[in-house]
Structure formats: structure tokens, C-alpha cells
Amino acid sequence: MPARALLLVTLFHELALKGNNRRLFIQTALRNIRQSLSDTPAHCHFVPPMSVRIHAPQELTDTLLQRLRQVIGIDYISPALWTAPSWDALVEAVDLMMHRQPPFASFAVRCKRTDKRFPLTSAELERRLGSYIQQRTGARVELDMPERTFYVRLLADGFYVAVERIPGLGGLPVGVSGRVLALLSGGIDSPVAAWRMMLRGCVVDFVHFHSFPLVSTRSQEKAQALVELLTQYQYRSRLLLVSIADFQRHAVALAPAGYRVVLYRRFMYRVAERLAQQHGAMALVTGESLGQVSSQTLENLATIDAATSLPVLRPLIGMSKQEIIAQARQLGTYELSIQPDEDCCSLFVARHSITRSHRQTVEAFEERLPLEDLLQQTLEQVKLLEYRFPPAPARFAGPSAAAATPATATPSGPEPRGSAS
Ligand code: ATP
Ligand code: MG
Numbered sequence: 118m119p120a121r122a123l124l125l126v127t128l129f130h131e132l133a134l135k136g137n138n139r140r141l142f143i144q145t146a147l148r149n150i151r152q153s154l155s156d157t158p159a160h161c162h163f164v165p166p167m168s169v170r171i172h173a174p175q176e177l178t179d180t181l182l183q184r185l186r187q188v189i190g191i192d193y194i195s196p197a198l199w200t201a202p203s204w205d206a207l208v209e210a211v212d213l214m215m216h217r218q219p220p221f222a223s224f225a226v227r228c229k230r231t232d233k234r235f236p237l238t239s240a241e242l243e244r245r246l247g248s249y250i251q252q253r254t255g256a257r258v259e260l261d262m263p264e265r266t267f268y269v270r271l272l273a274d275g276f277y278v279a280v281e282r283i284p285g286l287g288g289l290p291v292g293v294s295g296r297v298l299a300l301l302s303g304g305i306d307s308p309v310a311a312w313r314m315m316l317r318g319c320v321v322d323f324v325h326f327h328s329f330p331l332v333s334t335r336s337q338e339k340a341q342a343l344v345e346l347l348t349q350y351q352y353r354s355r356l357l358l359v360s361i362a363d364f365q366r367h368a369v370a371l372a373p374a375g376y377r378v379v380l381y382r383r384f385m386y387r388v389a390e391r392l393a394q395q396h397g398a399m400a401l402v403t404g405e406s407l408g409q410v411s412s413q414t415l416e417n418l419a420t421i422d423a424a425t426s427l428p429v430l431r432p433l434i435g436m437s438k439q440e441i442i443a444q445a446r447q448l449g450t451y452e453l454s455i456q457p458d459e460d461c462c463s464l465f466v467a468r469h470s471i472t473r474s475h476r477q478t479v480e481a482f483e484e485r486l487p488l489e490d491l492l493q494q495t496l497e498q499v500k501l502l503e504y505r506f507p508p509a510p511a512r513f514a515g516p517s518a519a520a521a522t523p524a525t526a527t528p529s530g531p532e533p534r535g536s537a538s
Pocket of ligand 2: 302303304460
């Protein structure tokens, strides 16, 4: 029989605070963990109150860890040994764990007895195991900076012994907070903003506005690549591709260049609001950060916000560009975002847009536009792409199977990409 690995996943402590919602939160976390491993032969079992035990073939351990590090709602992951809840079985597991480790000069034992039926307390277990390990190895106990830490958890189904705690992402499981619609440009900020909302439990739909056929399809391709990457955190995504070229042609004829970015944005919000209603999203999300560029002053944000009655969530509003870039690098979106493209907002605009727009002035321009007709025409041409992770329905085909792939495309989408489909 091939060697089996066991991973103990501990869910994020924030979930423990959720009172009556705790069940829903845990079920959602468990469903997401199962989905993230759905193309592998891994088996997941919930262990009360806040853990998940995962069994899989040993050779998949690295792949499983890589996937689990991307599951939102996990505190940490430990490759572990699992034994019956008896002292003898525990000592046997500790022996085996020591045998697998390189020698160490100092160590600590950290016990947590969640199942109180076992007669020894956590502190007694720590002391007894400490002296046992000391006798076997000659290593000294060192609580502050030990070379090796033995983590022992006693849960309802037995002891778990581990020497590693691999940090998870934390956050609330994707799905517990409802659906939002993120405005995704090809830039650095908006993918980070969308991801931060996923970390707060939102399922994120995406809308990307472009000016095709006035410019190339580059920005659309970037948006697709970004959604493909972000789907690894939420397993299913929808991307709506919307041309605002018609609106731009009209706006250019009416409004001075300095006002156009604000006008484009207000039109985007109007379209996004309709799309949010169609798809069940309760709020819009943008990557705006106060003062970052001229369209992101308080005055302009207020003028833009007035175009929608939906809440506009701006998770990056208080972050500096450096902080946002650091997150984008961590997330892996940075390299995609810095590829050159032709952003629709830079079409026909002034080098310096106005920083203090007045809502009344902007509304006066809009009154001269056939706004409702333009909205309808724009909405009729929306393209929907759907993405899944892991790519269904192929069985696990090794680590290269990790990219999300578009699952369906309506009315006409790209050929499915990625190695496993
Ligand atoms: P980003 O790096 O996200 O593009 P930015 O610093 O370039 O942000 P702006 O171009 O002013 O800022 O855009 C502000 C926000 O408006 C973006 O974060 C995004 O949410 C939304 N947005 C801008 N352009 C588009 C677009 N073409 N499609 C969808 N949303 C957009
Ligand atoms: Mg941009």
C-alpha cells in the first residue's frame, strides 16, 4: 500500500467568534477545502471544534500544501501523525516523529488538550513528554527559541503530533459574506482590492471595461489572466467584458478632456450597477486609494459615487502605492498587471484631469447624452466568461494542473487554456 500523508488543518480563529453563524462558517470553509483539492484523491474530515483532517498519498503532500495555503479561512496546516488517545500511542508517535527529524539540541513541547476526557492536563502532558524527549535525545528544553517544537493536539478523535505549522491565509471563508462585483482594470490595484474582499468572505464577480474596437484587446487579455489567477482563491469566477467605446465617442463630442475620466467612471458605475442586479451582487468594489491619481480625490470620488445607489467598497482606500504593490507581488498579480495595455480610461483624456469635479457640472454634460440608450446598447453587448479552479473535470495530473481555466464562454469566449483540461 502506498504511503499516506496526514495533514491537520486548523481553521482561522476569527471563525470561532461567529456565534450562531459558526456552523455556516465552518461548513463553508470545509466545502472550500474540499473544492480546492477536488482533483486529487485527498479525503477531508471535519474534526470539532475547528479542525480538518486530510488524508492523501504521501507524494502529493507538497501539492496539497500549496493548495491549502491558498484556501481562505485557514489559520495553519500541520503535516501530522495521528494516534489513538492513549499515552502509549502518543509516545510511539513522538518516537516516530523524532526518528524522522534531524538531531536537535533544544526543543519545546506545546500541548493543547481540546478533548478534556483525557486524564492529563495540557501542562502535565507537556512536562511528561518533555522529560521523555529529553531522556531519549539529551536535548535541552528551551521555551523561547527552541530548535524544534513538538505540537501535540488532543482532539475528539485522538492525538495529533506535528513539528511544523505552516501559516494559512486567515480571513473568512469565501462565500459567507455574499456576492460583490469588482471593477477590474488591467492595473495593479483592482486585483488586490478584489482579493481583499475575498479575504472578507465575499464571492467576487468581475467586470472589465474596454474600448475595443477603438484600441486592441490587450486589456481584455490581461483581465482574463488576472481572473484566472484570482479564481484559485474562490474556485468559480465570472468575468464580464464590456465595451464603453460608444459612450466614449459621445462623451468626447460633449465634454472637455479634463472631465472625461469622471464621466467614464460614472458610466462604468451605472453599467456595473445593472450587472450587479442581474448577477445578485450587493456592492461594487474598486481599487481606488485616496489621492493616488487625480480621479481619486474626495471630490471626484463623491461625484462618481453619486452615479450608483449601491455601496462602493474600496478596500485599498487608506493604503499607499508601495503597500499595494507589496500585496500584488505576494498575490502574484503584479507581473501580469505591469504588462503594457491600452486602458479605456486613458483614451481621449487630458494629461491632467480635473481634481475637483462638481456633480452638477458633470450631470449637465450627461443630460446632453442619450444615457439610457447608451446603457442599453452597452448591456446588450456584454460578454460573459466563467472560470473554475481546479479545472474540471480532469482528474489530478500533477502540479502543472494548477492554473484555473475558463469553463464556458458566452456568447463567444476564448479557447479553454491550461494544461489539465
Ligand atoms: P488600477 O491599478 O486598479 O487600474 P489605478 O490606480 O490605475 O487602478 P484608476 O485607473 O483611476 O486607478 O482606476 C480606479 C479604479 O476604477 C480601479 O481600481 C478599478 O476598480 C476601476 N477601473 C478603472 N478602469 C477600469 C476598467 N477599465 N475596467 C474596470 N474597472 C476599472
Ligand atoms: Mg487603472
